[in-house]
Amino acid sequence: MASVTPLRPPPHDDLAIARAHLRRLYDVARGHKRALVLTHDNPDPDSMASALALAFLLERGAGVRAQVAYGGIIGRAENRALVRVLKLAAVPLSRVDIGAFDLFGLVDTQPSIGNHSLPPGLHVDLVIDHHPPRVQSQAAAFHDVGGEFGATSTILASYVRAAGLRPPRALATALFYGIKSDTRDLHREFVGADVDNYLWLFPFADKAALASIEHPELPSEYFAAYHSAYEKARLYGHAVVVDLGELYAPDLVAEIAERMLSLEGMKWSLALGTYGGQLFLSVRTSDRRMNAGRLVRRLMDGRPGGSAGGHGAMAGARLPLPKAGARRLSAAVVRDFLRAFDVGRKKGVKLVP
Ligand SMILES: [Mn+2]
Incomplete structure (x- = not known):
């Protein structure tokens, strides 16, 4: 059996597509000062991981400082554990001064889907989402929506690979868990790219952290x-x-x-x-x-x-x-x-x- 080398590239076509997307993403982002990357409200692991991956790429690849924020609350015990155990840097949108940002990204949702908390008139520059594409998303300078992927984390993991970057441990763990939870362990609505990126992320992921995320302490409520x-x-x-x-x-x-x-x-x-x-x-x-x-x-x-x-x-x-x-x-x-x-x-x- 062939061994899995950590920075093994994805299949040729997928890699070429991801590279083209990444180039466009960087083109749109470069020259901006601060990016705000938003999840959907009451974010799930896929949304959270995708936002962190986009922020990572913006900082490392496009030289733009990025902040991840979310609307609503992180409710599920697994999701709270994800943030706590991996020390993920995400803040409630209510604690963010939107005026301090000049670039806006939305992940795992789209501007015209009502499940996020960005102010209605605000123009979104970057949209990355695996849900069915909405025409309004084309107004974003960069949009990568739809595509039958089981998770938005799959799309972002493919960008990280295309960028030739090694994902930090916490990010790799979050992306891995994002794919795992959105596809119910690669069991529901997944495509080959989900499996491929899941396997690529596995060696980088923190297994002990994963165990404590999947089996968290639970409140009496x-x-x-x-x-x-x-x-x-x-x-x-x-x-x-x-x-x-x-x-x-x-x-x-x-x-x-x-x-x-x-x-x-x-x-x-x-x-x-x-x-x-x-x-x-x-x-x-x-x-x-x-x-x-x-x-x-x-x-x-x-x-x-x-x-x-x-x-x-x-x-x-x-x-x-x-x-x-x-x-x-x-x-x-x-x-x-x-x-x-x-x-x-x-x-x-x-x-x-
Ligand atoms: Mn999702």
């Missing part, structure tokens, strides 16, 4: 949330719905939706709950004929002020809560979700009788 999630879960044929009520962290809906999909016989799961005046919802599916992203966008139709994102197997959205009738909104979303499966009028059964 976490166990309470799971306890009530199991009690509240209702089954409708191949679909499971968990209306969690108030959340202690907004990204809990994603984790619970994911968890519930592992229930025997389930093909669809919906978890929803409220946090900070908004309704958060998350959908997962293992049904290859259906598209979670499309379903969630349909659920958002006619509900103004919301934002939705996602693709085939996973999607999420958030909606502002009306002053009165928060419960009604949750109930209406659940009803619409069930209607999509023709089970709208059935009662469903409790997971835990």
